[in-house]
Amino acid sequence: MGLYSFIAIVLMLSTLSECQSNRVQKNENEVIMQTEYKHENMDTIIPDKLNIAFILGKFDPTQTNGFTQIDQKYADRAGLWLNIEAYEAFIRMWEAAQKDNIDLIIRSATRNFDYQKGIWERKWMGETTLSSGVNLGNSKYSDLEKAKMILEYSAMPGTSRHHWGTDIDLNAFENDWFEKGEGLRVYYWLENHAHEFGFCRPYTSKINGRTGYNEEKWHWSYMPLSKGYLLFASQHMSDADIQGFLGSKTADDLQVVKNYVLGVEGCGK
Numbered sequence: 001m002g003l004y005s006f007i008a009i010v011l012m013l014s015t016l017s018e019c020q021s022n023r024v025q026k027n028e029n030e031v032i033m034q035t036e037y038k039h040e041n042m043d044t045i046i047p048d049k050l051n052i053a054f055i056l057g058k059f060d061p062t063q064t065n066g067f068t069q070i071d072q073k074y075a076d077r078a079g080l081w082l083n084i085e086a087y088e089a090f091i092r093m094w095e096a097a098q099k100d101n102i103d104l105i106i107r108s109a110t111r112n113f114d115y116q117k118g119i120w121e122r123k124w125m126g127e128t129t130l131s132s133g134v135n136l137g138n139s140k141y142s143d144l145e146k147a148k149m150i151l152e153y154s155a156m157p158g159t160s161r162h163h164w165g166t167d168i169d170l171n172a173f174e175n176d177w178f179e180k181g182e183g184l185r186v187y188y189w190l191e192n193h194a195h196e197f198g199f200c201r202p203y204t205s206k207i208n209g210r211t212g213y214n215e216e217k218w219h220w221s222y223m224p225l226s227k228g229y230l231l232f233a234s235q236h237m238s239d240a241d242i243q244g245f246l247g248s249k250t251a252d253d254l255q256v257v258k259n260y261v262l263g264v265e266g267c268g269k
């Protein structure tokens with residue numbers, strides 16, 4: 001047995017409990033289904049071609065083996081891409097949700113380095129206002145302060161889990177939306193069932209001291225793959241790899257790999 005196969009099996013065996021640990025605890029009166037998730041193709045957890053350029057999102061998903069375009073019936077627009085295995089798992093989840101009258105809509109999927117660089121630099125230059133209402137154009141803030149404010153919700157190019165093709169944003173980009181009415185139904189369904197399909201939520205509440213991005217009730221990760229990518233990042237990625245965009249020099253001071261890439265709860269951490 002090769003080293004990677006061994007690592008893959010170890011990862012596989014620890015997948016279930018960690019994904020389940022992410023389930024919501026609030027609705028204690030509900031019976032929670034405990035369905036085991038089994039990974040069918042363990043070799044894909046750590047692909048042979050896994051390398052730092054891939055982890056940094058420096059590739060074009062439309063030209064990369066293993067990626068596929070998402071059918072528009074599952075998304076809010078055409079032209080979104082995902083890792084094929086993550087996509088197939090999502091379709092199974094989507095169909096199960098439909099049976100429970102829950103509509104899952106992909107709002108964002110794979111975003112490579114160049115795409116994330118566009119998001120980041122538009123905020124950096126003030127072309128886009130931050131969700132807090134702050135505009136960083138002609139601002140009084142230091143580079144470090146600017147980077148910290150953008151990082152509340154947007155990843156630094158090179159550090160986004162969306163680079164990997166395993167992570168999706170569902171239905172709405174506001175936590176508020178998931179706290180009442182239809183959004184709350186979607187939230188409960190996902191918290192109780194997403195793990196059955198291999199999905200977990202990496203950006204949980206920070207009350208337990210998690211570092212990194214604020215809570216995102218919309219962001220879900222296909223852990224059988226992303227867990228391996230996170231492990232690879234923890235072993236091979238450093239802040240020095242983060243470069244090539246406005247403000248990238250702050251990566252070192254902010255220790256973005258430690259605090260943001262690895263700042264997740266459950267989901268393989």
Ligand SMILES: [Zn+2]
Pocket residue numbers: 162167168169216218219220
């Ligand atoms: Zn996201």
